[in-house]
Every structure is written in structure tokens, then in C-alpha cells.
Amino acid sequence: MPRKVFASHVFDRKVVVITGGCAGIGRALVKRFAQAGAKLVILDLNQEALASLAQHLRDHLNVEASTYVCDVADAERVAEVFGQIIQQHGGIDLLVNNAGITHRSTFAQTSLSVLKRIMHVNYFGAVHCTQAALPSLITRQGQVIVLSSLSGFAPLLYRSAYNASKHALHGLFDTLRVELKDSGVNVMLVCPGFTATDIRKNALVGDGSVTNQPPLAMGKVLSAQDVAEAIYNGAIKRKRLLVLSNVDWRARILARFFPRIFERLLLPRLSGLKPRG
Template identity: 75%
Template sequence: MYRKVFASKVFDRKVVLISGGCAGIGRALAERLAQAGARLAILDLDKTELESLVRHLADQHNAEALGLCCDVADAVAVEHAVAQAIEHFGGIDVLINNAGITHRSTFAETELAVFQRVMAVNYFGALHCTKAALSSLIDRNGQIIVLSSLSGFAPLLYRSAYNASKHALHGLFETLRYEIKGSGVNVMLVCPGFTATDLRKNALVGDDSIAHQPPLAMGKVASTQDVAEAIYQGALKRRRLLVLSNVDWRARLLARFFPRLFERVLLPRLSGLKPQPFRRG
């Protein structure tokens, strides 16, 4: 739905940089912020999809958008892409660290390369983008939005590398928030629940290949548009933490205070998988 009547002007002409912006929540955020009048710098690996999205934003939303082909795991590439965005637009007002990948495999069966790849994208990708954009964000009293996950506080079965990367994001950005207190920059961590994206369809498996399996049935799944709208509203209020899930408070309560009950009752449901008995050797 195009939200123009009574629209907020907070993001009008503001420059928003989104990593992983061509699909899923990233694309929905690009469209929502384009509706709000933002100018967009979009990082993604797929050059064809970037060009298509830039055209779509211009045609459908009359939005100024710059597509930058970039692997967020590459610090030098990110520094160059962010510098291009700053040169093109004059600065960055909002950074959305959205790029991410996941996997589905037991810890014992997951090769080291999978852990390294997931951390490289999910954790170091956000670190690289923030390092490169921080000075401009401080100059413009900007905002950093980090896409974490329900697994940032409630672990999901067979996602050890993914869970670890999301915990690492909380450690990094909660520390950064304190360090730049008084700078005018807000840091908002976003923890969506299960969302209808391609993330799980393209999950890695233990040998570092892509599973190419259909999404698992996990009950109610949010649309990317609804998640993007909630993030947009949270950004307007410059919130610090935004938890979006149909099991948010229950998962947090059980995982923290009743871990055994969480493991027995909620963990299998959240993971969409039945735990397999441990076998030696």
C-alpha cells in the first residue's frame, strides 16, 4: 500500500544505505523508505537485480537510488562502495545492516568454512559497513539499524553459526551504542521472527553447499512488507530494540529464566526441526 497521506517527512531527502537490498526485508525496506522520500544507496552482490531494483524505485516511487555491486564480507569493497555513496549523495543519514545468510546443519557436521562464511557476511559485513559509514553518520546525527534475529536471544536448533553471528551483532552494536552516546547517532537492533524471505530457501548445509530445500513449516510467518513497516515505524521513533515475533516475549522469558522448559517445549517449534538423538562417531 502506498502511504502518502499523512506521511512523515522524517526521511524525506535523507540518504539511506541498505546492505543486501535486492530481496526480502532489504527490498521491502528500500520500497518503504522510497515511499517516504528517502534517497537510497543499495548494496548487493547481484548486479542485474540491482539495476532492476533501481529502475523499479525510479519508475514506481520516483526515488533516487544508486545500486552498488558489493560483497559486504570484503572490507575493501565495502569501503569503496560506501565512499561512492557518500560522494554521490553527500553523506549517509541511515545505515541498514541487512545482508545475511544462514545454514541448517548440526555443529558436528558443519565444516569450518560454513562458520567463517556466515560470520563473514552476518557479522563482519555489518562491521565493515558501519566502520565505513560511521563518520558520516556522526556528522549527520544519523541512525544505524541492524537486522538481528529471534535467535539473538533464543537459539534455533541446527543454526549454531547463524545464532553465533546474531549474538555477536548484539555484543558489537550494544557496545558501539555506549561508545557513541552523545554523538546524536541512534543504534536500533531489530529481531524479526520468521519472515517470508529467500533466506531459508538458500540456506547452507554442513559441507558449504546450498540446500535448495523449500521453507520449513513454522506456523505464522510475517510478510516482508509488514516487517519493513514495523522497522520504519521503529526508526521514526529512534528505538533501541525492536522485537518482531509471534513468540517474542515467550521465547525471551523461557530462554532466559526457564532454559530446560524452553529446550523441551519451544526450541523444536521455533527451529522447525525435531532434535535428533546424539550418536557417537
């Protein structure tokens, strides 16, 4: 996918907040909006990774970014951080709810603590950040971008909590979009397909531990840079829904209207299961 680095000035000097910004799609988004001239605010759990990314932006793009250590699942910390962001920058023009975690375990073998942790980060993390940013976004007629997944509309095996969190995001932000229709604030849900990130390496298992997972048989995998470019272009156009799935419309249609066919033909492959020999 071609990258037109300076094709638009839409986000020039706009305050862009990206959660989970130090790796994967989040890191690629940070770089893309930096190239577009945005004032970047990066949230992540890892102080060293934040410092390293900020240095990279200074050295390679001549960009200064504000960084905050923040667990988006912690409502009090989110409120504190967003208060500091608004005080420092005067407001927020774009919030990208990117932070997320996953797991790989059957529902029966997944502890309640893991189910809660996935929901606290993936769903309530977006809730906390959006509530904290919303007054400023309304004032500036800004935009909220939410990273969902193809599992937001199609089930994936061994990721029940992850799937549930993505379905919850659609329910919340589709409703929020309607509520904000006269405010000038845009809400865009993004559903990438399989993307080359480290989220699988950090996946939880049923007891809550992090264990190296075997490679998944996922077929074609998108790069984080290509996903970030598509999200950037979608943000310029203020789209409502951006589907970047490697199986795109087929999974959506089959999962919704022909679930038995979906479960037989696509579900094993989408879940990363190798075909039986």
C-alpha cells in the same frame, strides 16, 4: 499492519543505505524508504537484481536510486563503495545492515569454511559497513539499524553459526550504542520472527553447498512488507530494540530464565521441526 505511506517527512531527502537490498526484508525496506522520500543507496551481490530493482523504483515510484555491487564481507570493497557514496551524496543519514545468510546443519556436520562465511557476512559485514559509515553518521547525527533475529536471544537448532553471528551483533551494537550516547547517533537492533523471504532457499548446508531445504513447520509467518513497516516506524521513533518475533516475549523470557522449559516446549517449533505424531 496499516501502511501510512506519507505519514512522516523524517526521512525526506535523507541518504539511506541498505545492504542486501534486492530481496526479502531488504527489498521491502527499499520500497518503504522510497515512499518516504529518501535518497536510496542499495548494496547487493547481484547486478541484474540491482538494475531490475532500480528500474522498478523509477517506473512505479518515480525514484532514482544509487546501486552498488558489493560483498559486505569484503572490507576493501566496502571501504571503496562507501567512499563513493559519501562523495556522491555528501554523507549518510541511515545505514541499514540487512545483508545476511544462514545455514541448516548440525555443528558437528558444519565445515569451518561455512562457520567462517556466515560470520564474515552476518557479523563482519555489519562491522565493515558501520565502520565505513560511522564518521558521516556522527556528523549528521544519523542512525544505524541492524537486522538481528529471534535467534539473537534464543537458540535455534541446526543454525549454530547463524545464531552465533546474531549474538555477536548484539554484543557489538549494544556496546556501540553506549559509546555513541553523546553523539546523537541512534543504534537500533531489530529481531524479526519468521518472515516470508528467500533466505531459507539460499541456506548453506554443512559442506558449503546450497541445497533446497524442506519446508519448515514455522507456524505464523510475517510478510516482509509488515516487517519493513515496523522497522520504518521504529526508525522514526529512534528505538533501541525492536522485537517482531511471532513468539515475542515468551521465547525471550523462557530462553533466558527457564532454559530447560524453553528447550522442551518452544525450541523444536522455533527450529522448524514438525511435532512427532
